[in-house]
Amino acid sequence: MRKMTQANLEAAFAGESQAHMKYLIFADQAEQEGYPEVARLFRAISFAEQVHATNHLRELGGIGDTVASLETAIRGENHENTEMYPAFNAVAELQEEKGAMRSIRYALEAEKIHEAMYGEAKQMVAVDSDIKSAPVFICPICGHTVIGEAPDKCPICGAKKEKFRQF
Ligand SMILES: [Fe+2]
Ligand SMILES: [Fe+2]
Secondary structure, three states: OOHHHHHHHHHHHHHHHHHHHHHHHHHHHHHHOOOHHHHHHHHHHHHHHHHHHHHHHHHOOOOOOHHHHHHHHHHHHHHHHHHHHHHHHHHHHHOOOHHHHHHHHHHHHHHHHHHHHHHHHHHHHHOOOOOOOOOEEEOOOOOOEEEOOOOOEOOOOOOEHHHOEEO
16 A cells, blocks of 8 residues: 555544544433433444444454454553553653543553453464353443453442443
């Protein structure tokens, strides 16, 4: 692919990805404010943005098999928890940005776990095996991630067991 087209598709992928995420978040907000039909519109269009992002990523050659996907995920999570978030946290501390420090800490703690989980999954898929069947629980406050059973209390943010969302 020619360089400028590649750069354009990369920018388009980033933009569509952000729109997808924002629309999902806005849908939850609209729901809470009592506008379920606006929430529906946000969720539907967020899916259209996912379709666009998928097409751009495919054209960029960014979609491989599951081992390749897990390797990409491991690299991303590792970058976030060893370089990006520690550096961001240092700046937030320096600037006494309390809210940013909390959102960065929540993400940093979860990304470490995500990297480990993806690493274990990669070992299984590398020998043609799926990971063992178990529910995955996510803390809706901080994103803490647990396979199997939700803890009584989130060890990162203190949220109660019932709050965890099951996948
Ligand atoms: Fe993560
Ligand atoms: Fe939590």
